[in-house]
Amino acid sequence: xxxxxxxxxxxxxxxxxxxxxxxxxxxxxxxxxxxxxxxxxxxxxxxxxxxxxxxxxxxxxxxxxxxxxxxxxxxxxxxxxxxx
Numbered sequence: 001x002x003x004x005x006x007x008x009x010x011x012x013x014x015x016x017x018x019x020x021x022x023x024x025x026x027x028x029x030x031x032x033x034x035x036x037x038x039x040x041x042x043x044x045x046x047x048x049x050x051x052x053x054x055x056x057x058x059x060x061x062x063x064x065x066x067x068x069x070x071x072x073x074x075x076x077x078x079x080x081x082x083x084x
Contacts, residue, residue, distance in 0.1 A: 008058050013039030016060070020069035026077020038076070042069025 001009075017035030020042060021028045028034045043060055046068025054063035 005058075009040075009060075010036060012058055012060050013043060015039070016042060016062070016065050016069050017073075020066060020073045024070050024073040024077065026074055026081070028073045028076060029080050034076075038069045038072045039065070042066070042072045044068070045071060 017039030046064035
Protein backbone atom coordinates (compact mmCIF):
# COMPACT_ATOMS: atom_id res chain seq x y z
CA UNK A 1 0.00 0.00 0.00
CA UNK A 2 1.42 3.34 -0.99
CA UNK A 3 1.54 6.29 1.38
CA UNK A 4 -1.04 8.12 -0.72
CA UNK A 5 -3.48 5.20 -0.51
CA UNK A 6 -2.94 5.00 3.26
CA UNK A 7 -3.60 8.73 3.69
CA UNK A 8 -6.80 8.50 1.64
CA UNK A 9 -7.90 5.46 3.68
CA UNK A 10 -7.15 7.28 6.93
CA UNK A 11 -9.16 10.34 5.85
CA UNK A 12 -12.15 8.23 4.84
CA UNK A 13 -11.95 6.20 8.07
CA UNK A 14 -11.80 9.45 10.04
CA UNK A 15 -14.88 10.80 8.24
CA UNK A 16 -16.79 7.56 8.85
CA UNK A 17 -15.76 7.57 12.51
CA UNK A 18 -16.78 11.20 13.02
CA UNK A 19 -20.21 10.62 11.45
CA UNK A 20 -20.67 7.45 13.54
CA UNK A 21 -19.72 9.40 16.68
CA UNK A 22 -22.28 12.10 15.87
CA UNK A 23 -25.20 9.73 15.16
CA UNK A 24 -24.46 7.36 18.04
CA UNK A 25 -26.05 7.89 21.46
CA UNK A 26 -22.59 7.45 23.03
CA UNK A 27 -19.37 9.42 22.62
CA UNK A 28 -16.25 7.78 21.24
CA UNK A 29 -13.33 8.45 23.58
CA UNK A 30 -10.05 9.55 22.06
CA UNK A 31 -11.17 12.45 19.88
CA UNK A 32 -10.14 12.28 16.24
CA UNK A 33 -7.81 9.31 16.84
CA UNK A 34 -10.65 7.35 18.43
CA UNK A 35 -12.93 8.28 15.55
CA UNK A 36 -10.33 7.04 13.06
CA UNK A 37 -9.96 3.75 14.91
CA UNK A 38 -13.76 3.39 14.98
CA UNK A 39 -13.78 4.06 11.24
CA UNK A 40 -11.17 1.41 10.45
CA UNK A 41 -12.65 -1.24 12.77
CA UNK A 42 -16.20 -0.30 11.80
CA UNK A 43 -15.41 -0.68 8.12
CA UNK A 44 -14.07 -4.16 8.69
CA UNK A 45 -16.95 -5.13 11.00
CA UNK A 46 -19.61 -3.68 8.72
CA UNK A 47 -18.33 -5.53 5.68
CA UNK A 48 -18.07 -8.79 7.62
CA UNK A 49 -21.60 -8.49 9.01
CA UNK A 50 -23.42 -6.85 6.09
CA UNK A 51 -21.23 -7.35 3.01
CA UNK A 52 -20.07 -4.71 0.56
CA UNK A 53 -23.04 -2.86 -0.92
CA UNK A 54 -24.02 0.72 -1.50
CA UNK A 55 -21.65 3.43 -2.61
CA UNK A 56 -18.00 2.39 -2.54
CA UNK A 57 -15.27 5.03 -2.17
CA UNK A 58 -11.60 4.02 -2.16
CA UNK A 59 -12.51 0.44 -1.27
CA UNK A 60 -14.90 1.42 1.53
CA UNK A 61 -18.54 0.35 1.19
CA UNK A 62 -19.87 3.43 2.96
CA UNK A 63 -23.20 2.23 4.34
CA UNK A 64 -21.97 -1.02 5.94
CA UNK A 65 -18.86 0.86 7.14
CA UNK A 66 -21.00 3.50 8.83
CA UNK A 67 -23.26 0.90 10.45
CA UNK A 68 -20.21 -1.04 11.67
CA UNK A 69 -18.60 2.14 13.01
CA UNK A 70 -21.79 3.03 14.91
CA UNK A 71 -21.72 -0.45 16.47
CA UNK A 72 -18.07 0.07 17.48
CA UNK A 73 -18.81 3.51 18.97
CA UNK A 74 -21.75 2.13 20.96
CA UNK A 75 -19.71 -0.80 22.33
CA UNK A 76 -16.74 1.39 23.24
CA UNK A 77 -19.06 4.05 24.71
CA UNK A 78 -20.81 1.50 26.93
CA UNK A 79 -17.50 0.02 28.10
CA UNK A 80 -16.13 3.51 28.78
CA UNK A 81 -19.18 4.38 30.89
CA UNK A 82 -18.87 1.16 32.89
CA UNK A 83 -15.24 1.85 33.76
CA UNK A 84 -15.67 5.62 34.21
